[in-house]
Amino acid sequence: MSYEQARWAEDDRYEPLLSEKDTTTVEVSDDGPLPEDLTRDSVELPALEEPELARHYTRLSQMNYGVESGPFPLGSCTMKYNPKFTEDLAALPSAGVHPDRDERTVQGLLGVMQGLQDYLARIGGMDAVTLQPPAGAAGEFAGVLVAKAYHDHNGEDRSEIVVPDSAHGTNFASAAMAGFDVVELPSAEDGRVDLDALEAAVSEETAALMLTNPNTLGLFERDIEEIADIVHDAGGLLYYDGANLNALLGQARPGDMGFDIMHYNVHKTFATPHGGGGPGAGPVGVVSDLAPFLPAPRVRETDDGGYERFDPAHTIGKVHGFEGNWLVLLKTYAYIARLGDSGLADASAKAVLNANYLAEQIEYDVPFGPFHHEFVASAGDQDAADVAKRMLDYGVHPPTTKWPEIVPEALMTEPTEIEGKRTLDQLATAFNAVAGEDDATLEAAPEATAARRIDQVAAARTPQLSWQALDDE
Numbered sequence: 001m002s003y004e005q006a007r008w009a010e011d012d013r014y015e016p017l018l019s020e021k022d023t024t025t026v027e028v029s030d031d032g033p034l035p036e037d038l039t040r041d042s043v044e045l046p047a048l049e050e051p052e053l054a055r056h057y058t059r060l061s062q063m064n065y066g067v068e069s070g071p072f073p074l075g076s077c078t079m080k081y082n083p084k085f086t087e088d089l090a091a092l093p094s095a096g097v098h099p100d101r102d103e104r105t106v107q108g109l110l111g112v113m114q115g116l117q118d119y120l121a122r123i124g125g126m127d128a129v130t131l132q133p134p135a136g137a138a139g140e141f142a143g144v145l146v147a148k149a150y151h152d153h154n155g156e157d158r159s160e161i162v163v164p165d166s167a168h169g170t171n172f173a174s175a176a177m178a179g180f181d182v183v184e185l186p187s188a189e190d191g192r193v194d195l196d197a198l199e200a201a202v203s204e205e206t207a208a209l210m211l212t213n214p215n216t217l218g219l220f221e222r223d224i225e226e227i228a229d230i231v232h233d234a235g236g237l238l239y240y241d242g243a244n245l246n247a248l249l250g251q252a253r254p255g256d257m258g259f260d261i262m263h264y265n266v267h268k269t270f271a272t273p274h275g276g277g278g279p280g281a282g283p284v285g286v287v288s289d290l291a292p293f294l295p296a297p298r299v300r301e302t303d304d305g306g307y308e309r310f311d312p313a314h315t316i317g318k319v320h321g322f323e324g325n326w327l328v329l330l331k332t333y334a335y336i337a338r339l340g341d342s343g344l345a346d347a348s349a350k351a352v353l354n355a356n357y358l359a360e361q362i363e364y365d366v367p368f369g370p371f372h373h374e375f376v377a378s379a380g381d382q383d384a385a386d387v388a389k390r391m392l393d394y395g396v397h398p399p400t401t402k403w404p405e406i407v408p409e410a411l412m413t414e415p416t417e418i419e420g421k422r423t424l425d426q427l428a429t430a431f432n433a434v435a436g437e438d439d440a441t442l443e444a445a446p447e448a449t450a451a452r453r454i455d456q457v458a459a460a461r462t463p464q465l466s467w468q469a470l471d472d473e
């Protein structure tokens, strides 16, 4: 299929650029070490001038909507602007070295990794941190494996992990992938953890409870200390899903609430790019009893003020190479260092203020509160997915829709601290305009975007990620 056939827009603003007449056949040498059936003699490529190529990619970028296109209140994702100074640092030649170089020649970078481990431990109230996992979900998986190794080491065979019904799907998946049975915990009337249901759910089979706080409704679990006691009294561990850490930065720490393990979504809380599936980072922090089980290697300071890698005593092994994705971690370090203690606390305070201001301005009902950095409105009689499509016509990115399921036709909204009042008002205007529209208008949306409604399943299952020449048909 050609670019022309595959292009999303039926819009003549987007004249097809790459068509059959533009291809050229390039001979390639086949004397490399690969087996013959894996190589080819020639390859057909689009024949373009440099400006045409630049325009092609620029136009593709304009067909999408990003955090630099406009407001992006995608709840639970914490879509922050990614400051460019961190990109400059990651682009330094001295940063882009191979991690397998002799440790003596990468002392500065190992020092940054040590510094980041320390920052994250301090922010989360944890004792030890691994930087290795390449995403939040991968961090969950590593964290759950650490919990399993800890119980195994203590001679305890615990088979269950408790997960609230409002939790992110990755929590269920991480627990199941690590071999645990998942026990789903129903929420209480007020959207929080139901303590009686929790008492009933935990037992000597409980390896851990996975929880995010504030939860996916943006509600702070006020009974967190009691929750921790219930889980700990049963011999289980408390796992903190760090996706909502932006609500707590510099204000409160999971470690102080009784959590034993947590992951950090650096692309959410610490403004590294979301990256379309990678490369990313999802460091994991633990309390001291669990530190010996963390992935290997970790970085530590040596007696003479240098840095070295070491393998924790009972490590679960590797979940990625070296310290994980260095350049992403370098951006994380730079962001935290630039903001400092007071900057981080200011960010979370503004994130909470912005969510509360926006919720006040919109006409949709917000059934649960008081909330922190995000809120879940209900689209009521409207279909939340249609509302989302229509909001694009007003030039803003929609919120997360239809999740958590505890709110009917959920619009899960998180403006983050980056937006000023003008932009929040722009968002409110878009919400309120759509709230007043009829179903036919919503179902026909979006009208003003380069791409209309795409086949989401086909896009996920059979993605077309590279250009292919027209078939001879």
Ligand SMILES: *Cc1c(COP(=O)(O)O)cnc(C)c1O
Binding pocket: 076, 077, 135, 136, 137, 138, 167, 168, 170, 171, 212, 216, 241, 243, 244, 265, 282
């Ligand atoms: C985003 C998210 C995750 C998964 O994190 P990734 O870094 O995207 O893998 C887990 N839990 C919650 C609540 C999230 O919002």
